[in-house]
Amino acid sequence: MWMDLKIVLLSEESKSWMSCLTQLWEGPCLREGHQVVHSSSQLHPLHLRGSLGTGGHGCVTLPVWPDMSTIWNFSRTMASAAEEAQKGSPVVVGLLVVGNIVILLSGLALFAETVWVTADQxxxxxxxxxxGKDDVFAGAWIAIFCGFSFFVVASxxxxxxxxxxxxxxxTYLVLMLIVYIFECASCITAYTHRDYMVSNPSLITKQMLTFYSADTDxxxxxxxxxxxxxxxxxxCGTSGPMDWVNFTSAFRAATPEVAFPWPPLCCRRTGNFIPLSEEGCRLGHIDYLFTKGCFEHISHAIDSYTxxxxxxxxxxLMWTLPVMLIAMYFYTTL
Structure with missing residues (x-):
């Protein structure tokens, strides 16, 4: 690439055009009667034009190699601009933004829901x-941390x-991976301990018979x-009133069957909390006795938490995984 320098020589004042060229190479010609005039048109950074003189007596065009540092800086600037343009597809950026917005909103919802679980309504x-199977609540405490962490890390x-x-x-990928692992632990812990409690009512029945009316904390x-x-x-009971009759219990040790075969609170009551018929309840008449077991309510409560x-x-977690994979791809393009 060449720089074209037009030099106008004044016949009356110029000693020689070579001396003027020498001065132009070293710097602008500042002798009296010489003036540097730049072209008004916009030129390429590596193709500059200049003219010197006040008259039109003569003209010399000299091709000159540009400065190598100028070429290097220009090439580096263009390469940097091209590289910056290739960094991250707008589509990938859009997917990451939308995906993380969904994660942060879901994290807030998880945080609120697990706070409700720990309140044990x-x-x-x-x-x-x-x-000893209260780790459903341990999973809830972990999920509280994970829900808030999802919100912060996704933001x-x-x-x-x-x-x-x-x-x-x-940094985002490392933090999200840590939160992801903790949330996996929370989900697995809650589900496995829920299954132990509600898969068979016999465990709850055993607890009821062992501890109801027992003189311990x-x-x-x-x-x-x-x-x-x-x-x-x-x-009444886990499966029904007959749980108190068919099995030995702390309640039976304290209350003989002839006195009351099941707890008095198994009796139907009026709006004033007075038994409709205590004798009818004691004899097991279905109009005065609750015949439904409580296991359905207990399992529903544990399921709701789980x-x-x-x-x-x-x-x-299923939504977060593809978002993390997209983030990994985006990281490789940066």
């Missing part, structure tokens, strides 16, 4: 705690995708729990 924690991921920063995207706590459930749900923790958590 159905008050079944004593049943699970006495059996960071949106910024990383929009900023096209390699370091930010790597756990016994008093479970007695209050069963009294509340039987009163509110209008049920679905909120495990299945909703699994749904978030």
């Amino acid at each position: 159905y008050c079944v924690y004593p049943l699970m705690g006495v059996s 960071f991921g949106v910024g990383a995708a929009l900023c096209h920063r390699r370091s930010m995207m790597l 756990q016994g008093r706590e479970l007695t209050r729990l069963w009294d509340r459930i039987m009163t509110e749900q209008e049920c 679905w909120g923790i495990s299945w909703f958590g699994f749904a978030i």
Whole structure:
């Protein structure tokens, strides 16, 4: 590439055109009667034109090699611009932004739902705690952390995708992988312990017979729990009133069968909480006795907690996995 320099020589004042060329090479010719005039047209950075003089007596055009540093800087600028243009497809960035927005909103929902689980609205924690299978609530506490972490990390991921920063995207991937692993643990823990509790009513029946009316701290706590459930749900025992008759229990040790074969709260009551007929209830008349078991209500409560923790958590994990894969691809293009 050449630089064309037009030099006008004044016949009266110029000593020689070679001396003027020498001065132009070293810098602008500043002698009296010489003036540098630049072309008004926009020129390429490597193709500059200049003219010198006040008259039109003569003209010399000299091809000159451009400065190598200029060529190098220009080439580097163009290469950098091309590389920047190739960084990250707008479609991939859009997918990452939308995917992470869904994750952060789902994280907030998971956080709120697991807070509800830990509040134990159905008050079944004593049943699970006495059996040592209360890790459904442990999964809920982990899910609280994961839900909030999903919100924070996904928000960071949106910024990383929009900023096209390699370091930010790597940080996002590492943090999201950690949260992903914890959420997997939460879902698996909640589901496996739920299955142990509700797959067979015999475990809950055994707890009821062992601790109802027992003179211990756990016994008093479970007695209050069963009294509340039987009163509110209008049920009796785990499978029905015959649970108190067919099996030995702490209640039977304290109350002979001839006195009352089942707890008095199994009796139907009026709006004033007075038994309709205590004698009819004691004899087992279906009009005065709750015949439905309480296991359905207990299993529904545990299932409600588990679905909120495990299945909703699994749904978030299934959405998060492809988003992470897209983020990994995007990271390789940065």
